[in-house]
Amino acid sequence: MLSAGVAVAVVLFLVLRGEEHDEEPQPPPPTATQPKATTTVETRPRPQLPLTVRINSRSPGLTRISVPRGRQVLLVVTGEPGAEIHLHGYDVLRRIPATGPARIPFRATIPGRFEIELEE
């Protein structure tokens, strides 16, 4: 039997629209009318911070979060130390450590809806 009772289930909703790429953005194609730049333009964008999703597994409930596809996501899950968090689809299992919240970084590459379950 699954030893699990699920105290919190978060459904992650990855949307197709607003697709984001973290790869180097393509510079605009040079055109004849473009004036020659004399100053150095910073071509590297500021590194995008991961989308941080905080979940408190002690408060039961069902929440849904939409994440643009391709985005780096950081799940931060607080709760009883030793409890196991299961991110379906990506199939990541992580225990909440005694020292603080479980941190699950992943890139949202798979489109669809996934459960994040707390398995005790």
Next chain:
Amino acid sequence: MSLDAPAVLAHGIGAIQDLPVPAWLFYYGAALVLVASFIALGVLWKEPRLERASERPLPPGLQRVLLSPLLRVVLGALSVALLVLVVTAGLVGTDSPTLNLAPTFVYVVFWLGMPLLSVVLGDVWRVLNPWRAAADGLAYLSARMGGAWRPPFAYPERLGVWPAAALLIAFVSLELAYRPPDDPRAVAAAALVYSWITWSGAAAFGRRAWFENGDGFSAYFGLFARMAAFGVRRGEVVLRAPFSALAKGGEKAGTIALVAVVLGSVAFDGLSRTNWWEDRTHTAAKATVVSINLLGLLGCIVFAASTYLAAVALARRLAGAQTDLRTAFLGSLVPIGFAYLVAHYFSLFVLQGQYILPLASDPFHYGWDLFGTKDYVPDLTILEPATIWYVQVGALVVGHVLGLVIAHDRALSLFSSVRSALRAQYAMLGLMVLYTVGGMWILSRP
């Protein structure tokens, strides 16, 4: 662990759920269904064609191979071995639903793969059915040893396929209402109970009677096999017009329940995945969720059956028919049922189906690598959401058109005048628009 912990959301099996079909595609799909319906009424043929379609036997050489006892014995033995493997895995393998062979094999490979195989190749389940193969084998052995078994009871013909329908409802209840449905132990226990009922039924009423009327899977896959271009007639494998076997009528009692299970179970699966349903059930205790799910599932099945009966009653009035039409149009709902299956489970079949490779190598999760595929990592990104949406809406539109064609053909052969046939058709058309657009609407709910 308190007893009132919320139940898991999972349905059947599968790590991913589809994103909802976008509203614009739903409107286009629904509009297409209506346009197709109007065109169909105007231009369809004026005399029954499918019903009178001819059948052609396959070449004798091919027949000999297809019907050879050797092929039957080999396939049957493989199938029995698979049943034993799946039940053993479910009982003694890991209790993880995703790392044990049993749940993925039963819910994805078998439950979704067999309808597809039946639509393409015809009633191959007749040969692949492990329960039938085992019963045949036992009967052969006991006859060789001089102890031919005589079934003590005659199957009551008026029961029709009702026992099969009841067993199917039990199976979809496990898949869609029970929590957790993908528990390997539960899957194995269910397979053992099913085996016991099936073999008891075959012993009591005779193999032929039971596998034609009482075996839920035979009845279910047999329904889809009637869409196929291949069939068996008087011991010969024949090539026929696809769908023509659905236009012949002569349904057994209880077939309406089979068709309603196909439509109702998939509709409930879709409904129970919506935010609306999840929000209302996720905090309830497990026993409550299972009860609510059961009510919802049975409600959907009853809804499918009662709307069909209402449409048939209306058709009878519109056409001024004297005959009972209750079973006359059931065949026309089979392609719509198959379209529901494709729309709902296409992505699950493609995505979750990949897990069968690692599971085949290590069915118990003991660390084996029988075929060298233990570490195969499924690619869950191979289907774009847009691809899934187009397949979903496309399947429903095509299923709708096929249903219309079959119902039209049935009406022409049942009524003496084209005028009465068309009038009867209005009611069936309304029903099919309800089923198709309703199915599409559920898929478009978040």
